[in-house]
Amino acid sequence: MLRSTTPRKDRGFSLLELMISLAIIMILAAFTVPRVMNTMTDIKLRYVASNLGGLLQQARMQAVRRNTWYSVLKTVLPSGDAAFYAHVKGNAYAAGDPALPLATLETGHIGPGSGAPNEGFFTGGTFAINPGVDNPSFNARGLPCIAVANANTCPQNAGQGFAIFLSKPRFTGNLAWAAVIVTPSGHTQIWTYDNVGTWIQRD
Numbered sequence: 001m002l003r004s005t006t007p008r009k010d011r012g013f014s015l016l017e018l019m020i021s022l023a024i025i026m027i028l029a030a031f032t033v034p035r036v037m038n039t040m041t042d043i044k045l046r047y048v049a050s051n052l053g054g055l056l057q058q059a060r061m062q063a064v065r066r067n068t069w070y071s072v073l074k075t076v077l078p079s080g081d082a083a084f085y086a087h088v089k090g091n092a093y094a095a096g097d098p099a100l101p102l103a104t105l106e107t108g109h110i111g112p113g114s115g116a117p118n119e120g121f122f123t124g125g126t127f128a129i130n131p132g133v134d135n136p137s138f139n140a141r142g143l144p145c146i147a148v149a150n151a152n153t154c155p156q157n158a159g160q161g162f163a164i165f166l167s168k169p170r171f172t173g174n175l176a177w178a179a180v181i182v183t184p185s186g187h188t189q190i191w192t193y194d195n196v197g198t199w200i201q202r203d
Helices: 015-066
Strands: 068-077 082-088 100-101 108-109 159-169 174-181 188-193 200-201
Touching: 015 068, 015 082, 015 100, 015 174, 015 188, 068 200, 082 108
Parallel strands: none
Antiparallel strands: 068 082, 082 100, 108 159, 159 174, 174 188, 188 200
């Protein structure tokens, strides 16, 4: 009886070995892919929050520079995209206004009542958060103010700031959350939610 003289190490993998390897890869992927996709969503939303903070600061600087008040409002752009934009005295969006379009499935909510988890972390903090009926605005001193469009004024409400909550669906079906906070001094803070009950300041 003839026996093969081919060394075993040159025969390659058997079908069973390949199937076992493939099963292991699929099991590992089932655990890692959702985490990677969720992390990507979290990073993208944090990037949006950072850009929104920049838009708020841009409105603040323009208010000081032009000695008037500026507001940041929500709108729908001609392209159909939802967006935040900055405009003098809270006027309607016009071409050329600084704007931050929101991607598909990204939502922005001004003030409490957004559905964000543990909103009380902000509303029960060291300063009051505007209840949401007013758009974030800045007066000529760069301080948060409550715009009164008909009266053409924006009086400051000392000790009060603003909050904008952002959300985006994650791969696993829950929502990623971020918050942009305007302090009573006019500075912005970027926060993200870790999905286990804690808001973390990122700026």
